[in-house]
Amino acid sequence: MAEQLRVGDRETTAQRLLNGTARKFYDPEVDIDWDAPLAEGKFFIPPNLVSLYGTRMWDEMTHEQRVELSRQEMMNTVSVGIWFENILNQLLLRMAYKQDPTSKHVHYELAELAEETRHMTMFGMLIGKAGGPAYRNDFLLHNGGKLLPLIIGGPTVWVATLVGEEIFDSLQRDFMNHPDLQPHVRQVMRIHVLEEARHIRFAREDLVRRMARTPWYGRFVARFAAGFGAYLLKSVLTRPEVYRRAGLDVRRARREARGNAHIHATYARAFEKLRSFLHDQGLVKGPNKVFWRLAKVHPDGKGVG
Numbered sequence: 001m002a003e004q005l006r007v008g009d010r011e012t013t014a015q016r017l018l019n020g021t022a023r024k025f026y027d028p029e030v031d032i033d034w035d036a037p038l039a040e041g042k043f044f045i046p047p048n049l050v051s052l053y054g055t056r057m058w059d060e061m062t063h064e065q066r067v068e069l070s071r072q073e074m075m076n077t078v079s080v081g082i083w084f085e086n087i088l089n090q091l092l093l094r095m096a097y098k099q100d101p102t103s104k105h106v107h108y109e110l111a112e113l114a115e116e117t118r119h120m121t122m123f124g125m126l127i128g129k130a131g132g133p134a135y136r137n138d139f140l141l142h143n144g145g146k147l148l149p150l151i152i153g154g155p156t157v158w159v160a161t162l163v164g165e166e167i168f169d170s171l172q173r174d175f176m177n178h179p180d181l182q183p184h185v186r187q188v189m190r191i192h193v194l195e196e197a198r199h200i201r202f203a204r205e206d207l208v209r210r211m212a213r214t215p216w217y218g219r220f221v222a223r224f225a226a227g228f229g230a231y232l233l234k235s236v237l238t239r240p241e242v243y244r245r246a247g248l249d250v251r252r253a254r255r256e257a258r259g260n261a262h263i264h265a266t267y268a269r270a271f272e273k274l275r276s277f278l279h280d281q282g283l284v285k286g287p288n289k290v291f292w293r294l295a296k297v298h299p300d301g302k303g304v305g
């Protein structure tokens, strides 16, 4: 059970977050030492977060192959992050378009948009530094991403936001202090975790406020978005293209990753804080639970492991 979220007045929250933004923010172009060389032999995500960690295939891989797979999985994760933040920024801009430009709420939406813009640049620079190329989406994801900002509204906006932000946040908290990690990745994750904490606060509080006045069909859509979003995110974070690029046997790698209880448990932990919060908002129930189970991130055991 998540702790009950105390929701303040909309303008008060926005003002507090604006104060925090003014006090502490980063410019990744100058705050990260991009000229420093990559560290020889270090991982791009911690080894225990690599999808094959703990499998027989992992045991057979050399250190270089493991580092290469971690490089590919980092570039994939960050590419997904750019895709997601681009969609989020379109949503933020569309919300600001409709609302009172003198309100603190709109000012914070624009402050968040500015931070996400810098994050996209930072992620792009990280992919470049790691040697690239960025991962591209397939036809459905690419065009679905163009459609989403036009069709979603109400609490679903914040549900989609939180599915992206909280999962990355949980994983990156694990990333950022790992001793075997490339220093550039560590710096990027520290900046991201600090700034995202404000975004998550904003999204969670506004979701709670909106849920109180959302009719049944809005709740229905939000529940679907929560489950499908969780499933989609888990799927794109583990796409087979990373194995092909890492020079591994794709079929075997997929099979071993699918049966890797360690990685499913790691992701289930990363999803848990959000799942439990959404559950308390009545957004993880009914038939949509099937998506959480398919993603293997539901704690009732069905499909986990």
Ligand SMILES: [Fe+2]
Residues within 6 Å of the ligand: 085, 115, 116, 119, 192, 196
């Ligand atoms: Fe971000």
Ligand SMILES: [Fe+2]
Residues within 6 Å of the ligand: 116, 165, 195, 196, 199, 200
């Ligand atoms: Fe964010």
